[in-house]
Amino acid sequence: MSIVVTGATGHLGRHVVRQLLEKVPADQVTAVVRDRDRAADLAARGVRLAVADYNTPESFDNLFAAGDRVLLISGNEFDKGRVQQHTVVIDAARKAGVALLAYTSAPSSLTAALADDHRATEKVLVGSGVPYVLLGNGWYHENYTEQLAPVLEHGAVVQAAGEGRISSASRADYAAAAVAVLTGEGHENTAYELGGDEAWSFAEYAAELSRQTGKEIAYHPVSTEAYTGILTGAGLPGPLAAVLAGVDAAIEKGELVVSTGDLSRLIGRPTTPLAEAVAAALRSCP
Numbered sequence: 707m708s709i710v711v712t713g714a715t716g717h718l719g720r721h722v723v724r725q726l727l728e729k730v731p732a733d734q735v736t737a738v739v740r741d742r743d744r745a746a747d748l749a750a751r752g753v754r755l756a757v758a759d760y761n762t763p764e765s766f767d768n769l770f771a772a773g774d775r776v777l778l779i780s781g782n783e784f785d786k787g788r789v790q791q792h793t794v795v796i797d798a799a800r801k802a803g804v805a806l807l808a809y810t811s812a813p814s815s816l817t818a819a820l821a822d823d824h825r826a827t828e829k830v831l832v833g834s835g836v837p838y839v840l841l842g843n844g845w846y847h848e849n850y851t852e853q854l855a856p857v858l859e860h861g862a863v864v865q866a867a868g869e870g871r872i873s874s875a876s877r878a879d880y881a882a883a884a885v886a887v888l889t890g891e892g893h894e895n896t897a898y899e900l901g902g903d904e905a906w907s908f909a910e911y912a913a914e915l916s917r918q919t920g921k922e923i924a925y926h927p928v929s930t931e932a933y934t935g936i937l938t939g940a941g942l943p944g945p946l947a948a949v950l951a952g953v954d955a956a957i958e959k960g961e962l963v964v965s966t967g968d969l970s971r972l973i974g975r976p977t978t979p980l981a982e983a984v985a986a987a988l989r990s991c992p
Contacts, residue, residue: 707805708754709888710770712738712795713779715745717848718810721881722777723748729889738769760791763798770802775888778809780824788823793830800834806894807831808839808887810880813899813964818956820949837894839887844901844964845874845953847980850911851987858991863912863925866933866951870908870958873901875969876978883972901964902977914984930955 709726713719714737726735732752739745740759749755758765760781770776776799781791792809799807809831811824831838857863883900887893906914912925928936930951937947956962970977 707773707775708734708736708771710736710738710756710774710776710804711779712758712760712777713781714748715739715741716779716782718877718881719779721877722779722884723753725878725881725885726888727751727753729885736774760794763794766794766798768802770799770804772803772805774799774802774804775806776804776808777884777888778807780810780827789826789830792823792827796827796831796834796836800836804836806839806888807836808841808884808893810841810843810884813842813844813901813962814897815899815961815964816953816956817961818949818952820953839893839895840897841880841884841887842897842899842964843880844899844969845872845957845962846880847874847876847902847978847983848987849874851983854915854987854991857915857923858919858921861921861923863908863915863923864928864933864936865908865925866928866930866954866958867908868927868958870954870960870962871905872907872957872962873903873905873964874962874980875900875902876983879969879973879977883969886972886974898968898972899964899966900969900972901962901966902980903967903970904977904979905963905965906980911980911984914981918981918984918988 711719711722714723736754736756737745737748738756738758742757745755756769778795781788812821909925912923915923934947934951938944
């Protein structure tokens, strides 16, 4: 039996593998990667590597074994048919007879286009007969704290979310939830709605940045159309910019407020406060 993590060299995947190594022996962890060289640090810690690509179904042949517990981290190639990519993994897991497959999805409250692939993947997984866990991950602090340079340069937080609020948490928090499910018992055929303990608005985010930097940083709400233009002007492809602007529209409607408490219960501690994430990001800013 192995705990298998797909997308293991991505931002979330690395958090999951590191936290797994605190709970289980390294030889019980398999990291699925596309580039073996990028996972050299994981191999050095004794993690088993498997090279596979969501776009190459045959690369998943015989990758899983009966009794494995699998974390399917959703792909980020929005233009390559994510549902089909995920189905490749689910089919391979079903054929192998894995004990559990956990999927990093989105909260059920999110209706933006970003959630369409998640809902379709959930349908495939639930219908596959594989024991499943749906991890409805809310938004990450890092979606904003890793983009501080232009905010600090211009003294402004610009979003199309109006006065909407977000229950975000850190990647490490969501990784801890995945680890709890992969190493625990009694999670089969369950859906969790995951989000931070405290919801916040972009006005409050700007105020927190002002407090910690000593600079005046204001929140400037803009229309969805204007925000799409800002993103494409920054170099994002049009379809991706539209998806991200759609998330802001969903935030304005309250769709990323998750108040279940599932995340803090799963990880056995409070979620990481936004202020703590801001402080960590500012320490790493040049």
